[in-house]
Amino acid sequence: MRLKDETKREAILKATMVLINTYGLAHTSMAKIAKEARVSPATIYIYFDNKDHLLVSLYIEVKREMNRAILDSLDEDIEIHEAFRLMWENLYAYYLAYPDHFVFAEQFCNAPIVDSIQKDAVEDFFTPFRQLIDRGQKEGVLKNAPMDLLVAFAFHPLTQLAKQHVKEGIAMDDDDLESAFSCAWDAVAIL
Amino acid sequence: MRLKDETKREAILKATMVLINTYGLAHTSMAKIAKEARVSPATIYIYFDNKDHLLVSLYIEVKREMNRAILDSLDEDIEIHEAFRLMWENLYAYYLAYPDHFVFAEQFCNAPIVDSIQKDAVEDFFTPFRQLIDRGQKEGVLKNAPMDLLVAFAFHPLTQLAKQHVKEGIAMDDDDLESAFSCAWDAVAIL
Amino acid sequence: MRLKDETKREAILKATMVLINTYGLAHTSMAKIAKEARVSPATIYIYFDNKDHLLVSLYIEVKREMNRAILDSLDEDIEIHEAFRLMWENLYAYYLAYPDHFVFAEQFCNAPIVDSIQKDAVEDFFTPFRQLIDRGQKEGVLKNAPMDLLVAFAFHPLTQLAKQHVKEGIAMDDDDLESAFSCAWDAVAIL
Amino acid sequence: MRLKDETKREAILKATMVLINTYGLAHTSMAKIAKEARVSPATIYIYFDNKDHLLVSLYIEVKREMNRAILDSLDEDIEIHEAFRLMWENLYAYYLAYPDHFVFAEQFCNAPIVDSIQKDAVEDFFTPFRQLIDRGQKEGVLKNAPMDLLVAFAFHPLTQLAKQHVKEGIAMDDDDLESAFSCAWDAVAIL
């Protein structure tokens, strides 16, 4: 009996992401994924129950890796502003290092299929943000607005900028990045 | 005869948006659109060259209407902060009034198909924003950051909030809206 | 707009029966049916909802035609023995004329798919037999056994003989047929 | 080791019969059989060359067991009528005891796959009937009709009644059974 081949699973996931980013969710078939991953269509079903399960698994894994990347080097008792900046830079670095990850995630999370995921499978992605913001509000450093609102201003524009960066080749130099961080901080901080 | 035709065209576009918002780009076929619009599949091809053309047409029309809505009551020589606020409120009002429009737009603009649109067909959507920001920078009211960066902070979070509002039923009251506007303004303004 | 083509429907049904009789229910695919009927696989779905519906439709039509054939020339006030003989001969003539019909029917009615048919869609096939037997019992000509029992003896052996006739080339001459009818009559009649 | 093997072979055969009776020849795959028998798909191929071989083996074994059951307690020099009755009752008892056996056999023997069996592998099933009938004709007790004809009348209706019994829950009490036997006897005997 052969053992399940982890590289095969990875190849399938990678192929799926590449094709979805290139041709879109609507034009990515199991046959094309199989060909791109150099396996038989039937093999995909050894690793994933069905197409939806494959897509959702990919999304969850991508989100999980993003999460891990953002928390890198983050210390519990770090100062708010510093922590905020670290996460911001981690996220941007991740976007640059794995542009296909968030291009995929953005397409996926705006399609109805995302609704089939039970919230808490991905929710923890934003947990560190939320904890940080919570602490910042208690310390009187951050604005006293609803959590979702602050998260939206703190990190969502960065995603948008990264998307432009990747898709349209609009580069951001260090100055731009500095400006962007200032905007984000001014948006959420009590000045 | 002319009037009847326009009705049919609108029915097709509406049906397309409904199905895409409900089932996604990947699961919206011409046959289903035809059935939802109560026309024959062949009839769709009288009004649109092919499926891509139909989708792109829908996207452009939606973007055009958004644009029109945002500019509503906007005077050329209005003060920056006031203009900014007016557009913000117009956009939010539009999101509430036509939630399916921007849910569709968000799904579409994150799919690769959007790349097939020549930029200027939709670009003008942000033109008034850009002109406003340009003026604000010259008057020394707005930060001197790249245009795209300021746009991203000024309006993108609102889209994100509206999405949560629509998809997850997370309501925003007047206070929240006021807070959100403050965040947006603080993000882009020289304080 | 083209009109639905009755000959196309018939070609699909005929092709289905031929393939099922030749290769069996288990090896008759929609693609093969389409090829045999010289239509596109998709065309089959214009005339039948799905494969099951196609098979069931074929079975019901075959049973209906059998029914019609058996009742041929049957008069209401004919004498029991005479009526019995007429139906018997009609059935045998039908078997000889349309051997593929009952070969198909025998395969189909022994497969679980037959259970998906609501009884009364086919039930009427045996109705004239039943009425005849009912009358025969009242007149004291036929044995006073349960209906199903008499039907089983009166007509089922004939099906079995016809099957051998068709499948194994075991011919029955006029004498054999006469003998067979005698057996059937002796089985059910009060002597 | 030997014992364990036989168990596995039996499990595979039993699973095959159960699935075919439940879902039909057309919807019984090797994978499903393996799962039902709690073995690996590959294991089936240790005991049977291929799917056809498995099915045919099952059919032959079922027929062989039927044969054995019918001959139970049958004495060579028993009187015709008595022997006839004994076999009849044996067969009926077998149908009641192993309904799945003959439900399977009926489905299988009406499918074209049965043609791939060399006749003599199963033929002997009816041998005792045939010998009995042969003797009966010589003794002038049974009608002088072709063998197949008498067999068809003597035993085939019973199969049909048993099928109704099993599939539709139409019960037969002792009186019915007595009636049925009378019909069968009257059909074939010289009265």
Added chain:
DNA sequence: GATGAATGAGCGTTCATTCAT
């Protein structure tokens, strides 16, 4: 002997599009 992984071919069905009226 026994297994689960692996496969290319084929499954039932739907696709985007065109045809004929």
Added chain:
DNA sequence: AATGAATGAACGCTCATTCAT
């Protein structure tokens, strides 16, 4: 202009069978 019929290609998935352990 408008339709439902018609299609070959493609869809997601399962098939019978073999491989590697």
